[in-house]
Amino acid sequence: MTIVQTPQVDAPVEESRVSKLVARVKRVVASNPSVLPTVAAIVIFIAMVIYGELAYGRILQYNTLSNLLINNAHLIILAVAMTFVILTGGIDLSVGAVIALSSVAGVMLANAGWNPWIVILLMVLIGTSMGLASGILIQYFNVQPFIATLAMMFLGRGLASLLSTQPERLAEESPIRWLGEQFKLIDGPKVNDVVITPGVIIALLVVLGAFFVLHRTRTGRTVYAIGGSESSSALMGLAVPRTKVLVYVISGTLAGVAAVVYTSRLGIAQNITGIGWELDAIAATVIGGTLLTGGYGYVLGSVVGALVLGLMNVLITRDGGIPPEMTTIITGGILLVFVLLQRAVTSKRHT
Amino acid sequence: MSDAAHTNWLRELIRKPYFWGIIAIFALLALNVLKDPSYLAVTVNPVNGNLVGNVVDILRASAPILMIAVGMSLVIATGGIDLSVGSVMAVSGAVAMVFMKEAGQSGSLGVALGAIGLALLVSAVLGAINGILVAYIGLQPFISTLIMMLAGRGIAKVITEGQNTSATNDAFRWVANGFIIGLPVVFLLALAIVGVVALVVRRSALGLMIEAIGINPKASRMAGIKPSGLLLTVYILSAVLAGVAGIMSVGTVMTVDVSRTGYQMELDAILAVVIGGTSLAGGKFSIGGAVVGALLIATLDKTIVFLGISSSATPAFKAIVIVVLCLLQSERVRGWFVQRRKPPQLRTESITAAQSKQEVSA
Numbered sequence: 001m002t003i004v005q006t007p008q009v010d011a012p013v014e015e016s017r018v019s020k021l022v023a024r025v026k027r028v029v030a031s032n033p034s035v036l037p038t039v040a041a042i043v044i045f046i047a048m049v050i051y052g053e054l055a056y057g058r059i060l061q062y063n064t065l066s067n068l069l070i071n072n073a074h075l076i077i078l079a080v081a082m083t084f085v086i087l088t089g090g091i092d093l094s095v096g097a098v099i100a101l102s103s104v105a106g107v108m109l110a111n112a113g114w115n116p117w118i119v120i121l122l123m124v125l126i127g128t129s130m131g132l133a134s135g136i137l138i139q140y141f142n143v144q145p146f147i148a149t150l151a152m153m154f155l156g157r158g159l160a161s162l163l164s165t166q167p168e169r170l171a172e173e174s175p176i177r178w179l180g181e182q183f184k185l186i187d188g189p190k191v192n193d194v195v196i197t198p199g200v201i202i203a204l205l206v207v208l209g210a211f212f213v214l215h216r217t218r219t220g221r222t223v224y225a226i227g228g229s230e231s232s233s234a235l236m237g238l239a240v241p242r243t244k245v246l247v248y249v250i251s252g253t254l255a256g257v258a259a260v261v262y263t264s265r266l267g268i269a270q271n272i273t274g275i276g277w278e279l280d281a282i283a284a285t286v287i288g289g290t291l292l293t294g295g296y297g298y299v300l301g302s303v304v305g306a307l308v309l310g311l312m313n314v315l316i317t318r319d320g321g322i323p324p325e326m327t328t329i330i331t332g333g334i335l336l337v338f339v340l341l342q343r344a345v346t347s348k349r350h351t
Numbered sequence: 352m353s354d355a356a357h358t359n360w361l362r363e364l365i366r367k368p369y370f371w372g373i374i375a376i377f378a379l380l381a382l383n384v385l386k387d388p389s390y391l392a393v394t395v396n397p398v399n400g401n402l403v404g405n406v407v408d409i410l411r412a413s414a415p416i417l418m419i420a421v422g423m424s425l426v427i428a429t430g431g432i433d434l435s436v437g438s439v440m441a442v443s444g445a446v447a448m449v450f451m452k453e454a455g456q457s458g459s460l461g462v463a464l465g466a467i468g469l470a471l472l473v474s475a476v477l478g479a480i481n482g483i484l485v486a487y488i489g490l491q492p493f494i495s496t497l498i499m500m501l502a503g504r505g506i507a508k509v510i511t512e513g514q515n516t517s518a519t520n521d522a523f524r525w526v527a528n529g530f531i532i533g534l535p536v537v538f539l540l541a542l543a544i545v546g547v548v549a550l551v552v553r554r555s556a557l558g559l560m561i562e563a564i565g566i567n568p569k570a571s572r573m574a575g576i577k578p579s580g581l582l583l584t585v586y587i588l589s590a591v592l593a594g595v596a597g598i599m600s601v602g603t604v605m606t607v608d609v610s611r612t613g614y615q616m617e618l619d620a621i622l623a624v625v626i627g628g629t630s631l632a633g634g635k636f637s638i639g640g641a642v643v644g645a646l647l648i649a650t651l652d653k654t655i656v657f658l659g660i661s662s663s664a665t666p667a668f669k670a671i672v673i674v675v676l677c678l679l680q681s682e683r684v685r686g687w688f689v690q691r692r693k694p695p696q697l698r699t700e701s702i703t704a705a706q707s708k709q710e711v712s713a
Contacts, residue, residue: 137674140683141678141681141683141684143677143681144631144632146493146631147621147625147631150618150622150673151670151673152670153618153666153670154618154667154673155666155671158663158664158667158668158670159664159667161661161663161664161667162660162661162664165663282497286494292491292493323509323512323513325509325512325513327505328502328504328505328508329501329505331501332498332499332501333502335498335501336484336498339495340490343488343489
């Protein structure tokens, strides 16, 4: 209730701000049409929030938005990871399987009595090593990213299944669960609280870190340059081989981090955890405006893309009339719309 | 002289891209024989005269993989990829099962043919959508078939209302479980279809044109090849073959499991194509290689179960196969082998140089 009223109080200020923002967005889009898909993703997200609020209610309130973040923290991390890889023109199909391996191994080690901090470190390192393996295959043995990460996907899934095919339950008193514990930041009326978990904070830190690396460092510029043209960047003297390996290492490491965040929230790991998450991550990245051929895109766009997917699930559950089977069809439809949009934008630039 | 000819012949064989695939199949079979010496034995069932044995099982299991591997190798030859084959399998299986269930329990041939026809038609429509997105709208094959992969499984779930659907129809079941002159129908059918596809693409200019598109679409257009129509054809063909694979795989158990049927089959198809030596960059294809790849995957699947390892661990072994094959094909590893041969030559040269130096000094 309170949140709905506040914008009305200072509406005039808001309006001038909004018009200024619109003007600025228009200027940016005109000078650089490749931001259009990202802007479209933000517009779609806001439209989904407004539609959800009007149609079902209880969307634009603290606990729904908190839950959106808590439930999709791992997806946000994966989308950030995928953005790095796709920006270089590559792809990482292994993230879902890496999560399965890392989670199952982590939970089993924690239950075997290992120090939880070492377990968490190992879970992240499992991701790092898988990413390093893909990166080396791609850079030094000239294997296509698609095939190399496919192999890592098979390897991760297979090793996770070798470890256990049963759901592995994290002990109730395990300190790892603390990462998934919910903290009340703002105590709203009834259950309408702003709730946050350490996992969400980790996700936000990852987003900030990725933003910094991509837009403020030499490595980030090299990532974009490789996506633009690998041979040109090599001729310019950029560290292409190192950066390409690094991108897959980042992706694997973040998949490991996502495994920690997800496992600590759910407390259960299984060999089938994370099936199809690479697709969700790719979808989030594409919806967020990153071009699959590389070179163009924004990490914050991918975060919005992940939130669009998460909110879509919320709306479908709220609606009740849409059978859950339709979820993937709708995801596919949204993805298609965004890819067509990108196609229209890029073809306009080329002609 | 004969020794040199012998090594040449060997070198020629090693250069065949699917050579290592054949070696791997024999290695796996040998491993099985080590565990059970009677593994390769094929016996004749005295009641119906059918061949029974592990090898027959492998052939039967390879049929659906063969279908999608052949379709995938054509798609990859155009420089594309079809990630939707697994989902198309699920849709095809769902259509066939629901059609037969709606038709009641009459196990007539007509109903079976209707189910198969409808399943293939729906598959062709899905393939046409892929083809239109790739050929006429110009989307990347990866992303348009990815969308179809996501949506396809959803469509299969909507068709069956999310339930696993079973039906009974003897004619339909015969396609997957029957025998002709002692051999499984499903394998003979797969072989026949692969043969027809191979004949059509290799005896006509079709295969050449497909490869031309994969090498350089612009140049092939200038040479008078219209890529759009060909691309559309290839994606429809791939989807129809996936539809056949779907019918084969639901026919064995007469149940469609919408989340498991065709699950990750696109990866098996890609793996088969890679084992066959076709580069994912496009521009060439080898039906023979795809067949070897499909047989290797079926052998690998069966071997792992036979060795008593959980079948959900199969992907790890497939990963090892992929990595080893990719390493063997990479320039760097080949360079290592060449280098290992070179040093002795260099040494002899330096020795002769040293000798000549000694001679000079002498």
